[in-house]
Amino acid sequence: MGWEANVRTVTPYVAGEQPKEQGVIKLNTNESPYPPAPGVARALREYDADILRKYPDAETEPLLSELAAYYGVEKEQVFVGVGSDDVLAMAFLTFFNHPTLPVLFPDITYSFYDVWAELFRIPYEVQMLDGQFRIKEEDYHKPNGGVIIPNPNAPTGELAPMQMFENILRANPDVVCIVDEAYIDFGGESCLKLIDRYENLLVVRTFSKSRALAGMRIGYAFGSKKLIRCLQDVKYSFNSYTMNSITLAAGVEAVRDDAYFKEITKKVITTRERSKRELAALGFSFPDSKSNFIFATHEKYDAKELFEALRAHNIYVRHWDKPRIGNYLRISIGTDEEMDTLFAFLKEYCRA
Amino acid sequence: MGWEANVRTVTPYVAGEQPKEQGVIKLNTNESPYPPAPGVARALREYDADILRKYPDAETEPLLSELAAYYGVEKEQVFVGVGSDDVLAMAFLTFFNHPTLPVLFPDITYSFYDVWAELFRIPYEVQMLDGQFRIKEEDYHKPNGGVIIPNPNAPTGELAPMQMFENILRANPDVVCIVDEAYIDFGGESCLKLIDRYENLLVVRTFSKSRALAGMRIGYAFGSKKLIRCLQDVKYSFNSYTMNSITLAAGVEAVRDDAYFKEITKKVITTRERSKRELAALGFSFPDSKSNFIFATHEKYDAKELFEALRAHNIYVRHWDKPRIGNYLRISIGTDEEMDTLFAFLKEYCRA
Numbered sequence: 022m023g024w025e026a027n028v029r030t031v032t033p034y035v036a037g038e039q040p041k042e043q044g045v046i047k048l049n050t051n052e053s054p055y056p057p058a059p060g061v062a063r064a065l066r067e068y069d070a071d072i073l074r075k076y077p078d079a080e081t082e083p084l085l086s087e088l089a090a091y092y093g094v095e096k097e098q099v100f101v102g103v104g105s106d107d108v109l110a111m112a113f114l115t116f117f118n119h120p121t122l123p124v125l126f127p128d129i130t131y132s133f134y135d136v137w138a139e140l141f142r143i144p145y146e147v148q149m150l151d152g153q154f155r156i157k158e159e160d161y162h163k164p165n166g167g168v169i170i171p172n173p174n175a176p177t178g179e180l181a182p183m184q185m186f187e188n189i190l191r192a193n194p195d196v197v198c199i200v201d202e203a204y205i206d207f208g209g210e211s212c213l214k215l216i217d218r219y220e221n222l223l224v225v226r227t228f229s230k231s232r233a234l235a236g237m238r239i240g241y242a243f244g245s246k247k248l249i250r251c252l253q254d255v256k257y258s259f260n261s262y263t264m265n266s267i268t269l270a271a272g273v274e275a276v277r278d279d280a281y282f283k284e285i286t287k288k289v290i291t292t293r294e295r296s297k298r299e300l301a302a303l304g305f306s307f308p309d310s311k312s313n314f315i316f317a318t319h320e321k322y323d324a325k326e327l328f329e330a331l332r333a334h335n336i337y338v339r340h341w342d343k344p345r346i347g348n349y350l351r352i353s354i355g356t357d358e359e360m361d362t363l364f365a366f367l368k369e370y371c372r373a
Numbered sequence: 374m375g376w377e378a379n380v381r382t383v384t385p386y387v388a389g390e391q392p393k394e395q396g397v398i399k400l401n402t403n404e405s406p407y408p409p410a411p412g413v414a415r416a417l418r419e420y421d422a423d424i425l426r427k428y429p430d431a432e433t434e435p436l437l438s439e440l441a442a443y444y445g446v447e448k449e450q451v452f453v454g455v456g457s458d459d460v461l462a463m464a465f466l467t468f469f470n471h472p473t474l475p476v477l478f479p480d481i482t483y484s485f486y487d488v489w490a491e492l493f494r495i496p497y498e499v500q501m502l503d504g505q506f507r508i509k510e511e512d513y514h515k516p517n518g519g520v521i522i523p524n525p526n527a528p529t530g531e532l533a534p535m536q537m538f539e540n541i542l543r544a545n546p547d548v549v550c551i552v553d554e555a556y557i558d559f560g561g562e563s564c565l566k567l568i569d570r571y572e573n574l575l576v577v578r579t580f581s582k583s584r585a586l587a588g589m590r591i592g593y594a595f596g597s598k599k600l601i602r603c604l605q606d607v608k609y610s611f612n613s614y615t616m617n618s619i620t621l622a623a624g625v626e627a628v629r630d631d632a633y634f635k636e637i638t639k640k641v642i643t644t645r646e647r648s649k650r651e652l653a654a655l656g657f658s659f660p661d662s663k664s665n666f667i668f669a670t671h672e673k674y675d676a677k678e679l680f681e682a683l684r685a686h687n688i689y690v691r692h693w694d695k696p697r698i699g700n701y702l703r704i705s706i707g708t709d710e711e712m713d714t715l716f717a718f719l720k721e722y723c724r725a
Contacts (some may be wrong), residue, residue, distance in 0.1 A: 235427055235429055
């Protein structure tokens with residue numbers, strides 16, 4: 022049929038499995054092991070459904086103002102979208118339009134970047150991480166059509182120093198540089214403080230990890246007013262209302278309860294540090310993660326076989342059949358109890 | 374600054390005003406004057422917020438299956454998005470990729486079509502409606518890169534006969550034809566029955582009008598399995614999870630309560646027919662709307678002045694400063710009480 026000749030050719034991103042069975046230990050998509058802030062449940066319970074007959078606030082209020090106040094920026098410096106994937110997709114579409122120069126990002130990184138580049142037909146060129154899975158700053162000091170780097174990087178968990186980003190920004194005033202901070206709340210230093218100095222910096226965040234709201238789909242970004250205005254214009258050219266009313270109300274509650282946010286974040290960090298010790302004792306090695314996951318390998322065991330063995334025992338982690346990382350597993354940090362079940366299994370596995 | 378040179382140039386769509394004041398009679402965005410089905414409120418009230426820490430179902434279940442069952446199609450023939458705007462944006466991106474031939478749509482129509490075409494740099498050519506604001510079928514019998522027509526058309530409210538769409542589909546097997554049925558539930562005959570015969574037909578719908586859920590952002594579409602698969606692939610290349618968990622649950626309740634759906638739709642139709650009589654008696658003329666709005670003009674009064682006068686009295690309708698329709702107002706159908714307030718004002722206005 023002729024119509025198929027005009028269909029956009031894509032290779033979709035493949036997300037981690039969402040098993041429907043009960044009783045699964047789900048350490049494969051970096052979700053929070055803790056529920057969202059209690060205010061979220063209350064907001065849903067008390068929500069006046071009659072409001073839903075009207076369109077939501079196109080400017081994403083009241084969440085926009087809540088985020089601006091919490092992070093100490095002006096609301097014209099904030100953008101809100103349907104998860105950070107929506108924010109990043111809009112950012113690729115908005116900012117990465119150089120006709121020939123490639124967008125640069127690491128070879129081992131969030132595997133959606135090349136999908137967006139292909140979707141929007143943006144030239145790109147991956148930059149090899151070093152042997153310790155570290156970003157080599159010099160790779161980003163050459164002509165390019167834009168830069169995107171996660172910090173901490175995923176799936177490695179490796180945090181890059183703030184100075185590196187400042188150097189990259191200084192070297193690239195003519196393109197937009199995106200720092201994808203999906204995991205920054207688990208111990209990293211944010212580039213947010215740089216937005217007033219670098220007009221071309223976009224810092225992207227999510228409610229899906231540290232704010233325990235993956236199911237609600239909320240992402241956000243910070244940048245100069247001029248940068249955010251460009252992003253808004255493209256967003257308004259795509260869909261006037263991406264954020265529904267109830268999501269905006271629930272998001273406000275998640276931001277407002279700072280004590281709860283700090284409490285669950287701290288718990289994840291504590292469990293992560295303990296998990297590092299447990300895994301190291303079993304002979305695993307891994308980059309020193311500052312995220313809510315650990316990217317681990319074991320010289321004696323095949324990662325894919327271990328992945329299958331874990332899965333057969335209802336423990337889901339993430340494995341990619343890809344160059345350089347084929348013998349690694351990305352393990353999300355669960356509750357202490359979930360991690361203990363994992364370690365018990367691994368102890369048996371290593372003994373057998 | 375150099376980075377701005379690579380920013381995508383767009384002219385965003387401008388949605389109808391969402392006034393924040395209380396006591397406004399809002400007849401400007403074709404929302405439902407009635408609340409969503411009672412099951413929606415119950416779903417929110419009883420929702421287990423703990424679910425939100427996990428990602429939603431990427432396949433948009435359980436809403437996908439509910440829609441398939443209700444409309445008697447297979448679930449592989451259904452697509453769900455963040456309002457029909459999201460569905461349409463994805464469809465433009467997926468299907469309208471002919472390098473040179475233009476996408477065709479009416480000159481007077483939903484004013485987002487040209488915005489999406491510009492956003493994605495798709496060539497397009499508008500086709501003039503006739504003097505009675507009717508689509509001329511022959512305009513769509515020429516080489517093109519795709520066709521999109523709303524039925525009923527907006528902002529005219531005019532319904533085109535099913536046979537016209539069948540003729541256009543038959544004449545255009547090599548491109549995708551989209552029928553945008555945002556307003557079909559208010560008395561039109563749907564092209565849904567044609568999807569089994571025309572592999573290149575996409576029928577797009579929304580929960581924002583007849584299902585009273587504009588604030589929830591739910592759109593959907595029907596097509597052949599092959600067509601829907603293409604749309605899904607692009608969607609998964611943009612954002613793995615566009616629909617949040619609670620929206621999927623609420624959407625199910627809106628579909629399930631068929632009696633309520635039929636009741637509120639019937640009420641809107643009854644009020645619309647009465648409104649036609651009232652407006653005609655005041656000397657207004659309008660196409661015979663089969664939607665939840667009336668596109669009215671009066672030879673004695675300037676539409677823009679009337680728009681401003683209504684607004685000053687807290688009655689919001691829609692006006693466009695555009696060729697051919699500059700002397701028209703689009704009036705959404707509200708409750709009988711809201712419409713009576715409108716008619717009382719218009720009677721005074723016409724007397725003065």
